[in-house]
Amino acid sequence: MVVDQLRVNGIDAAFCVPGESFLAVLDALHDGPTRVIACRHEAAAANMAVAYGKLTGRPGVCLVTRGPGATQASVGVHTAAQDSAPMLLLVGQVSRAVRGREAFQELDVPAVFGSMAKWAAEAADPDRLPELLARAVQTATSGRPGPVVLALPEDVLTATTRVGDARPVRPVAPGVAPADLARLRELLGGARRPLVVAGGPGWSEAAAANLKTVAEASRLPVAVSFRSQDVLDNRSPSYAGDLGVSANPALAERVRAADLLVAVGPRLGAITTGGYRLLVPRQRLVHVHPGLGELGRLYQPDLAVNAAVGPFLAAWRSAPPVPGDAWAAWTQAARDNYLAWVRSWPARPASPGASAPGSSPVDLGQALATLRERLPDDAIVASGAGNYTAWVHRFFQFRRHGTQLAPKSGAMGFALPAALAAKVLHPRRTVVAVAGDGDFLMTAQELATAVQHRLDVVVLVVNNGMYGTIRMHQERAYPGRVTATELQNPDFPALAEACGAAGEAVADAEAFPAALDRALGAGRPALLDLHVDPEWIAPGLSLSALRRQ
Ligand SMILES: Cc1ncc(C[n+]2csc(CCOP(=O)(O)OP(=O)(O)O)c2C)c(N)n1
Numbered sequence: 001m002v003v004d005q006l007r008v009n010g011i012d013a014a015f016c017v018p019g020e021s022f023l024a025v026l027d028a029l030h031d032g033p034t035r036v037i038a039c040r041h042e043a044a045a046a047n048m049a050v051a052y053g054k055l056t057g058r059p060g061v062c063l064v065t066r067g068p069g070a071t072q073a074s075v076g077v078h079t080a081a082q083d084s085a086p087m088l089l090l091v092g093q094v095s096r097a098v099r100g101r102e103a104f105q106e107l108d109v110p111a112v113f114g115s116m117a118k119w120a121a122e123a124a125d126p127d128r129l130p131e132l133l134a135r136a137v138q139t140a141t142s143g144r145p146g147p148v149v150l151a152l153p154e155d156v157l158t159a160t161t162r163v164g165d166a167r168p169v170r171p172v173a174p175g176v177a178p179a180d181l182a183r184l185r186e187l188l189g190g191a192r193r194p195l196v197v198a199g200g201p202g203w204s205e206a207a208a209a210n211l212k213t214v215a216e217a218s219r220l221p222v223a224v225s226f227r228s229q230d231v232l233d234n235r236s237p238s239y240a241g242d243l244g245v246s247a248n249p250a251l252a253e254r255v256r257a258a259d260l261l262v263a264v265g266p267r268l269g270a271i272t273t274g275g276y277r278l279l280v281p282r283q284r285l286v287h288v289h290p291g292l293g294e295l296g297r298l299y300q301p302d303l304a305v306n307a308a309v310g311p312f313l314a315a316w317r318s319a320p321p322v323p324g325d326a327w328a329a330w331t332q333a334a335r336d337n338y339l340a341w342v343r344s345w346p347a348r349p350a351s352p353g354a355s356a357p358g359s360s361p362v363d364l365g366q367a368l369a370t371l372r373e374r375l376p377d378d379a380i381v382a383s384g385a386g387n388y389t390a391w392v393h394r395f396f397q398f399r400r401h402g403t404q405l406a407p408k409s410g411a412m413g414f415a416l417p418a419a420l421a422a423k424v425l426h427p428r429r430t431v432v433a434v435a436g437d438g439d440f441l442m443t444a445q446e447l448a449t450a451v452q453h454r455l456d457v458v459v460l461v462v463n464n465g466m467y468g469t470i471r472m473h474q475e476r477a478y479p480g481r482v483t484a485t486e487l488q489n490p491d492f493p494a495l496a497e498a499c500g501a502a503g504e505a506v507a508d509a510e511a512f513p514a515a516l517d518r519a520l521g522a523g524r525p526a527l528l529d530l531h532v533d534p535e536w537i538a539p540g541l542s543l544s545a546l547r548r549q
């Protein structure tokens with residue numbers, strides 16, 4: 001009944017680490033059609049489920065065992081919550097007969113996940129499994145999407161009973177009232193410096209196309225929120241850059257200077273608002289969000305629309321465009337600021353001894369420009385957390401919806417698992433994981449999963465021999481006192497080869513394009529170990545300059 005309910009809802013893959021607590025579920029998966037990806041760590045399996053949810057809008061399913069499995073998978077539940085991604089963590093549980101005795105590996109799932117998941121519950125009755133699963137899918141996908149965690153006691157899973165499947169869930173996407181659009185057009189009509197901020201959950205190819213149409217028809221500049229860079233083709237004359245952790249200062253300034261902000265989909269959270277500092281009281285604010293709890297949570301909008309981005313943008317598109325002549329120069333300036341930001345190469349900091357004489361280490365900005373030029377428009381780029389992501393955010397250009405996979409929670413260990421889930425869903429598309437050396441080793445064991453399931457992704461390990469982000473903060477707060485942020489790394493290409501993937505070190509900037517071509521054409525998963533200059537701690541910022549500051 002559990003597996004049927006997944007199938008009924010179009011969930012065609014599940015990510016797991018097996019456990020004896022849910023053998024009956026595994027057995028029900030034995031004859032298909034749901035594809036089962038067995039992973040080497042539950043954190044990775046959960047991250048794959050998050051990525052599945054983000055790419056499809058259907059809940060990504062992760063199956064794990066009791067205490068040890070559920071606790072290891074918890075990072076994915078947290079990431080799904082912060083990403084508003086539909087996800088279903090199914091946890092094998094001890095039998096009902098022994099529940100509450102602290103039986104072997106027992107975990108009080110609703111108590112542990114109650115504050116992290118959108119809903120956490122435990123099955124009490126086999127006859128009610130269809131009801132429970134249907135409500136789980138409904139909850140995960142409706143309004144503001146998010147994770148649901150269900151504990152499934154072993155004896156509930158092996159019971160025999162007769163009950164019909166629940167019907168397929170139709171996610172409830174709150175919509176738009178005609179009066180909302182009239183008010184939006186009125187606010188735009190009175191604006192001189194409007195700025196759209198797009199992001200959040202619920203995007204689709206159609207929603208992204210509608211955003212492009214309405215923005216370009218009214219010549220509106222569009223900023224995107226942290227790690228939502230794929231909701232508008234970055235080549236559009238409306239695209240003005242991202243309000244991420246290391247946002248373009250000119251764009252941050254533009255948010256302050258705007259007289260009307262139209263937030264389509266994002267939470268107005270810490271990162272998007274530059275630490276709650278960018279929005280100013282004299283601005284008009286329109287906030288569109290599918291979660292009622294996000295509207296007026298901190299900033300009080302002039303117009304609050306409880307709608308998912310899909311119906312909102314479809315309605316906006318069907319209204320006549322507001323002419324954009326009054327702000328054409330403002331939009332052009334926003335675009336020019338963005339183009340200068342992408343194209344400007346930060347000056348190389350001097351770094352004696354960082355590389356062999358006569359060669360220069362890989363320049364990450366240049367490497368990302370190469371990716372931008374060589375990857376097809378539909379290539380998916382996954383990343384995790386670390387300072388290296390600042391180069392990805394800044395120098396890569398996303399062109400199609402559903403091509404950026406990166407945790408809004410800033411969780412390390414996401415890049416490779418997310419890339420693998422993307423490859424399960426899109427076997428013919430190019431998928432590249434960009435991971436820091438710290439980040440990569442949190443889920444590097446999944447290279448074995450990649451090889452086993454023939455998921456031919458390319459992994460770029462940005463090897464700077466440190467937990468760079470923390471080193472940067474450390475040098476700022478405690479200059480010169482390096483503690484716990486240096487890394488002595490394994491031989492990454494050898495590690496890849498040991499797993500059956502291709503591995504190659506790239507120590508010279510000039511060698512990167514050809515190495516990338518080899519990796520893309522390897523016919524198996526491939527890893528490139530990019531030796532970058534550790535002195536270059538962030539785009540345009542050197543460690544020695546940081547210490548001097
Ligand atoms: C799971 C997890 N643990 C710890 C952190 C804190 N943290 C943020 S970035 C970072 C260092 C990342 O290092 P690396 O992947 O090598 O990237 P770099 O900053 O060197 O480019 C750490 C430890 C985190 N974000 N997530």
Ligand SMILES: [Mg+2]
Binds near residue numbers: 438462464465
């Ligand atoms: Mg590093």
